[in-house]
Amino acid sequence: MKVWEQNIRRVTPYVPGEQPGERNIIKLNTNENPYPPAPGVVQAMRDFDADSLRRYPDPAVSELVHAIAEEYGLRDEQVFVGVGSDDVLAMSFLTFFNSDKPILFPDITYSFYDVWAEEFRIPYEEIPLDKEFQICVSDYERENGGIIFPNPNAPTGELMPLDVVEQMVAAHPDVVVIVDEAYIDFGGSSALPLIERYDNLLVVQTFSKSRSMAGMRIGYAMGQPQLIRYLNDVKYSFNSYTMNSLVIAMGAAAIRDRAYFEETRTRIIATRERVKRELREIGYRCGDSMSNFLFVTHDTVSMEELFRELKEQNIYVRHFDRDRIRNYLRISIGTDEEMDVLLAYLRKR
């Protein structure tokens, strides 16, 4: 090993779900939205003045921040925007999880949390979900430097009711609690109303799922102005211009089209509920997911085997090779037609 290699930061990177190149596959492996972005997004792209790209974008991302603030009834200084919620969460880890005490998150959860903790040398403890894959607030009653959990949780899809979220936030006034609401628009109640009463609460959401814009990379955090200011300070110290000019224009257009958003998320919820029902009818088990995916198992079928079988059928779903969830598949909700192909295969196998 070269001497210079001794000072390299060594990490075990997060492994994203496969992005297969072929066109004729049914892609239910990365929780993408089966419907295209709102029509206004396309229009914003067509109308964009490309000459202006020679200029730096607005570092404050004002247009997009303002559109989000308006949609949620907030003031602009309560909103932070980043390059997908991964960027928002990475910046939040860096900003808020700066204690010597361990941060806490569930053992089965978004697999990026431990990656960020390792990368930034943040001590952490994984708190086991209970047998029904629920987060128990009482398990978090220990010394900690911060708490983060997704709601609904991933890959389980299990939703924590709003009053329980409030218990968690209220029980830890001395640390920042981050609720990662990537999937909240598919049936859950957001913790957003709580930010008025809890200055230690940060709510993170994304355009990647319910707004069909995974390809554009937009995530956002909402909280009291003081939290947002700290987050912006760290962001400006990392990269002042993270959001490009086109993203700003197209993202603002997306959030302004509430009707389209309501229509597509309602459709996904309806498909999910139907698929839940039909899967159970043919012997599969899944929790009451409130996200745009199902976490599916079966008492006698090997999910690892089924994963490979489905891939041969050009149906891509996600399998996690780790304890407690090895016999589960995470299946994103696609269009009704896509889900019918999946169900037909499961019925006849």
Added chain:
Amino acid sequence: MKVWEQNIRRVTPYVPGEQPGERNIIKLNTNENPYPPAPGVVQAMRDFDADSLRRYPDPAVSELVHAIAEEYGLRDEQVFVGVGSDDVLAMSFLTFFNSDKPILFPDITYSFYDVWAEEFRIPYEEIPLDKEFQICVSDYERENGGIIFPNPNAPTGELMPLDVVEQMVAAHPDVVVIVDEAYIDFGGSSALPLIERYDNLLVVQTFSKSRSMAGMRIGYAMGQPQLIRYLNDVKYSFNSYTMNSLVIAMGAAAIRDRAYFEETRTRIIATRERVKRELREIGYRCGDSMSNFLFVTHDTVSMEELFRELKEQNIYVRHFDRDRIRNYLRISIGTDEEMDVLLAYLRKR
């Protein structure tokens, strides 16, 4: 102060140049390109399939990486792409500057270096430029955990000849040396050919200046595959999907249009040389900048005062309120017409 605030990472953020909203100003304060992006960039935007935005982008950014590799005669695994060179540099600090020994960079240089060092808790020493604002390789002969400098340097515009760059890289085989070539296309010789011989050399460039795409946020690093792999590992641990699908398509189109690139950079160089000459004729002093800006002073005129005067004339330039350079202005090279307005004002004042 709240208890949770005690664990906040406190930083002194980088302050970007002003981005005034008005249209009728002459903006020579952030080293943007006065010419629009290549025609192919606009076409790539018009042709883009917006429906595909519901999908995550290619995390490997293959199309853009490949276009860059092809342009520079490299293999794909020698190229890393990020959200502007700021993102590339931030990731590089995080990845390579992980020693207990201080990293070294010039005292007068890109003002983000010390911000990153502070943010990531990297010890650093600023090595003074000599009286002619040159970097002296011998001054760097001391224990260090890495070296970074821009070439040409900013805000001085001074170029280090390639053989001197090689001396620097060769003298420090045990650490990573980063040459930040944001402005190299305006007349300097890139250190790129050296990467074959020096596995500790990383060369960083950007689309923001010579390719007229500051608004799109594209930067890239070139080095031996091993360096690039380490950088990718850290990037994947931070945010797997940093480059959105549109950026990838438009960036690839930009780099493929070599003729337009040559035409615009040649035009900027010609304007710069003329302005240098004319400024000297009317009593201003400036070094032999090889960038798209001039670093200008005057023996009897206060540059701080001139800065304010110019702003009143709607001409924005950059003034840095810090020792050694307080009586200098950094003036970006605009179109010939813009520079004529500036020169006319300076002549008659």
